[in-house]
Amino acid sequence: MEILDGKKISNQIKEEIAVEVAQMKERGEKVPHLAAVLVGNDGASLTYVGSKVRSCKKIGFESTLIHLPEDTTEDALLKQVAELNANPDIDGYIVQLPLPKHIDEEKVLLAVDPNKDVDGFHPTNFGKMALDMESFIPATPFGIMELLRRYDVDTSGKHAVVIGRSHIVGRPISILMSQKGKAADATVTLTHSRTKDLKSITLQADIVVSALGVPNFLKADMVKDGVVVIDVGITRVPDETKEKGYYITGDVDFENVSKKASYITPVPGGVGPMTIAMLLKNTLLARERHKTKEA
C-alpha cells in the first residue's frame, strides 16, 4: 500500500510555481495576481480564503482579499465582479462559496469572466473541459488528476467508480477520468443517491473516488484487493479535545480500507492540499494566457 501524499505533491507543485514566478520577476514581468471575494463571516470560508491568500504570498503571487459584509446586495457583488473582470492587473479570481442566501449564486457565477475563472465553475469553462478544449479545470478534480499522474497510477482501461454527482467534484472527475490521456482513459461509472446496490459496483472498481461527505462511508468490505482509493470527503467532526474544537475526516474507513488498497489518499493531507495547489496552478495558467494575448 502506498499513500498518495497530497501534502508532499502539493508542496512540489507550489515549489515549481515559485520557481516560475521568480523567473518572471527576474525578467521584469508582471507576476500572477489572484483575488478572492468573500461575503460574510462563515468560519470554514474564512479559513479556506485565508489559506489561499497565504499560499499566494508564499510562492510570490500578488493577492487581494476583498471581504464584503454579510448584507452585501447582489447588485453590489455583481458590480464588484464587473470591476474584477475589467481590472487588467487581476489574472484570476474566485468568489468563495457559499454566498449568503439573498444572493443568486448562479447569477454571480455567470458574471465571472471565463478567462479569469480560476475556479473553473463558469459553464463555458466546464463545457470546454467536457469537450476537451483548453479551459480552467475545477481545482479539486484537477488535483486528483495531478496526484494520479505524479504517482503514475495506471488508469487506462481500468474501472473507476465515482461516488457522488456534485458539480464541483463527482461530475467533473467522472468526465476527466473517462477522457483520453494520462491518468484518464478509464471506464467510469458515476454513482449517486439513486444508485441501487452500490456495494456490488464498488466491489468491481479498480479505482474508487468518494466525494460524498459522509464519514466512514466506504468500508473494507466494499472494495476489492489492490483498489486505488481517492477520498474527497472533508467533514468537520466536533471534538472538544481538539484545539480547534473539531477534527477533519474523509469518507473512507482508512484504517481498514488501506489494508486492501494499492494506493490511498489520507484525510487530511490527500486531496485537500492538492486543491489549493491547483488553484495556484490555474492562476499561473491565467497569467500565461493573458500574457500571450497581450503580446
Add this chain to the structure above:
Amino acid sequence: MEILDGKKISNQIKEEIAVEVAQMKERGEKVPHLAAVLVGNDGASLTYVGSKVRSCKKIGFESTLIHLPEDTTEDALLKQVAELNANPDIDGYIVQLPLPKHIDEEKVLLAVDPNKDVDGFHPTNFGKMALDMESFIPATPFGIMELLRRYDVDTSGKHAVVIGRSHIVGRPISILMSQKGKAADATVTLTHSRTKDLKSITLQADIVVSALGVPNFLKADMVKDGVVVIDVGITRVPDETKEKGYYITGDVDFENVSKKASYITPVPGGVGPMTIAMLLKNTLLARERHKTKEA
C-alpha cells in the same frame, strides 16, 4: 418487447410544435426562424440539411439555407456566423459538420452566439447542460431522453451503459442520464475504445446506449434479458440493390437482440427522426427565450 418508435414520436413532437406555431401566427407573432449553413457538397450533409429545411417548412417555421462553396475561407465563414449572430430575425442556426479541412471547426463553433446555438455544441451550452442550467441540449441525446420520457421507461437507479465517448452523443447522454429527473437518475457507466471486457459490463446493463457507428456490434450474448436498447449508430452500407445505392444500419444486431429486449429502437426509424424533431424543439425554445428578452 416494445419498439421505441422514433418516427411516431418525432411526428407527435412536430405536430405539437406546429400547433404552437399556428397559435403564434394567430396572435400575429413572429414565428421561429432556423438557418442552416452548409459549406461544400458532402452527400450526407446535403441530405441532412435538406431534411432539416423541409421539416421547418412543414411545421410552419421560417428557414434559410446558406449554401457556401467548398473553398469558402475560414474568415468568410466567420463573417457569415457574425451576421447570423447579429440578425434579430434568426432565432437559431446550425453550421453543418463536418466542415472542409482548411477550416478550424472549434473556432467556428466558439463564434456561434450560445443563445442561437440550437445544436447545443457551444461549450457554454454544454457546460450549462452539465451543470443543470437552462441550455440547448444537443439534438441526438435530447431525442433519446425525450423518447425514454414519452415511453415512460423507468431509468431511476437503473444501470445505463453508454458505448462511445463522442462529444455529440456518448458524452452528453452519459451526463444527462445520470442527472436528477425523468428518464434520468440512472447509474451510468461510460465505455469507450480503451474499455476492457466490454461484454462483462454490457451484461450488467439495464439500459444500453450504443453510439459507436459499427454495424452489428452489439450482439444478443452481450445483453441480459429485459434490457432497454438505444441504437444511435447510423452507418450507410453500400448496396447496389437499393435505389440510393446503400442501406442504413445501426450498431445493434436487431434481429437477435430484440428478442431479449424490453424496449428497443429500430434503425432507421428510432433515434434518427428524433434528432431532427429536437432540433426543431430547440429552435422553438430559442424563439420563446428571445421573445422573453424582447418583452
